[in-house]
Each structure stands twice: as structure tokens, then as C-alpha cells.
Amino acid sequence: MRHIHVIGIGTGNPEHLTVQGIRALQATDAVFALDKGDAKAGLLGLRRAICDRYIEGRPYRFVEAPDPERDRRPTDYGAAVDDWHAARAVLYESLIAEHLREDERGAFLVWGDPSLYDSTLRILERVRARGCVAFTHDVIPGITSVQALAAAHRIPLHPIGEPVRITTGRRLREGLGEGPGATVVMLDGDPRFEGLDPDLTIYWGAYLGTSDEILAAGRLGDVAEEIRRVRAEARVRHGWIMDTYLLLRPAP
Incomplete structure (x- = not known):
């Protein structure tokens, strides 16, 4: 079965990665990343730099996809976030299904730690609930x-x-x-x-x-x-x- 690592990567310093996070990354076949446009290209570049630094001696795929649009000035904040998460769930589902074989491992690199003001775990639960693609996952904590x-x-x-x-x-x-x-x-x-x-x-x-x-x-x-x-x-x-x-x- 496909397996997903959700890895906390700290606040931008590649040395924030824990040994556990590095080991998980080194076992990863595909890293998934959302492209948030030119203004935040630096965030995408940092994820690439982390992968290039720690994934050595084996091929891996860096899979980018445009982040779904989000209403930044909603009248109903909760509804806007829910809609955004739903769109992300559809995207994550397609990324996992299309770019990860049944016997492979994927990874989402989460800024800081996945437990604190990040949506990745909630969105993966939405993907699981949709029932279209099966996977297991684990969480590797990072520096917040x-x-x-x-x-x-x-x-x-x-x-x-x-x-x-x-x-x-x-x-x-x-x-x-x-x-x-x-x-x-x-x-x-x-x-x-x-x-x-x-x-x-x-x-x-x-x-x-x-x-x-x-x-x-x-x-x-x-x-x-x-x-x-x-x-x-x-x-x-x-x-x-x-x-x-x-x-x-x-x-x-």
C-alpha cells in the first residue's frame, strides 16, 4: 500500500530537520509540493533545497501542483477555509493516485510542525474519507x-x-x-x-x-x-x- 510521510521541516533552515525526518525523506520516492505563485517561489525553492541536500544516492520525484485559489477576505471565514480544504483534498487525491505507485512512499514537507496551524493532516483525512485512493501515513514532528x-x-x-x-x-x-x-x-x-x-x-x-x-x-x-x-x-x-x-x- 502507498505510504505518506508528513514531515515537519522547521522554519526554513535545512538543519532544523530531525534525524527521523531525514531518514523518512531518504526513503521517499515522490515529494509533493504546492506552487503558490511567483511571490512565494522562495518557499518552494527551500523545499527543493532540503530534498537535494538529504536525498542522496537514489532517484526521487519532486511533484509540483498549483495551490487552489482561496478567498483571502471572506465574509464567512469558516466556510471559505472548508471550501479551500475540499479543493486541496481533490488535488492531493489526484497527486497520490497519479504520481505514487502502490508500493511507493510519498512525502509532504510541512513548514514548522504538522500539528500547529497547518492543514495537511486534516486534508489527508478528507482524502481517506473519499475512499478513492488507499494509503497509510505517519507524522514526523518539526521545529515550530x-x-x-x-x-x-x-x-x-x-x-x-x-x-x-x-x-x-x-x-x-x-x-x-x-x-x-x-x-x-x-x-x-x-x-x-x-x-x-x-x-x-x-x-x-x-x-x-x-x-x-x-x-x-x-x-x-x-x-x-x-x-x-x-x-x-x-x-x-x-x-x-x-x-x-x-x-x-x-x-x-
Whole structure:
């Protein structure tokens, strides 16, 4: 039966791959990747570079396909994501059926870790539920941008004994929430920091773990506009940006 490896590849540094991930990749016959257009060609190139670096001494196929279109400004966010996942499931099904023989292994290389704000596992479950192509799969964890952010700033994620909340920029606009602890924010396409306490401490990072890494930290009220300026310039320069930030409440 066909087998699929879902491999977390970290945040862009090929050395983020674990030994387990490298071994799985070296046993792979076909690597599947979604082409998200010229603006994000660098992401596709990094996946190719990882494969070329670690798959040695055996042939493999790098299979690209255009990512289905997604409504980026939907009136119903949940419905839009569901439609997008459904379209991706049809695409994944065709890729597996057409480019992977019954006795072969395929791989999806997932940015960061497959467990955190990634759709690959949910989409593969949709493919399985459709019942048109049979496969088994496993998951190899990777380094998340959350870990890479803390490592880059040389900090723990939270004060002693306090919780960590991981959320998205969309959810942050509803407020930071009550209670103690730290908040990590991911997938914030346009961080404005509106309505947040200016006395929060922010640790921000983009292109974490790569040679293009950018870091900033300080009192939110003092560094927010600088972060927005640097972020906008980097996005123009690279054509894409992935960034993450940690918010800490002021000490009582």
C-alpha cells in the first residue's frame, strides 16, 4: 500500500530537520509540493533545497501542483477555509493516485510542525474519507516558529509556572484575554497591535532560523511602528514573509 510521510521541516533552515525526518525523506520516492505563485517561489525553492541536500544516492520525484485559489477576505471565514480544504483534498487525491505507485512512499514537507496551524493532516483525512485512493501515513514532528522565536531571542516562553497561549492574528483582534501568562501570535498578516496595552513586552521575529532572520524586542508602545516598517520592507524585498511574536504582560 502507498505510504505518506508528513514531515515537519522547521522554519526554513535545512538543519532544523530531525534525524527521523531525514531518514523518512531518504526513503521517499515522490515529494509533493504546492506552487503558490511567483511571490512565494522562495518557499518552494527551500523545499527543493532540503530534498537535494538529504536525498542522496537514489532517484526521487519532486511533484509540483498549483495551490487552489482561496478567498483571502471572506465574509464567512469558516466556510471559505472548508471550501479551500475540499479543493486541496481533490488535488492531493489526484497527486497520490497519479504520481505514487502502490508500493511507493510519498512525502509532504510541512513548514514548522504538522500539528500547529497547518492543514495537511486534516486534508489527508478528507482524502481517506473519499475512499478513492488507499494509503497509510505517519507524522514526523518539526521545529515550530514558536520554538525558533524563543531560541533566537534566548528567552523562555513564559514566566515561571504560568501558561502559554498560542493564537492567530485574527483571534488577537478580539483581545488578549484575561489571566496571567504569555501569548504567542502566529499568522498575523497585518499586525497593527491596536487595542493592546502599550506596556506589553513584545519579542518579534521573521524568517526565523534562516540567513534572512530579523528580530526586534521591547516595550510594544516603543517598537510597534518600527516592527511594522521593517516587516513591510522585508515583505517587498522577499515577496513573502513569515513572522511570529510573543507578548508578555508587564510584571505586577
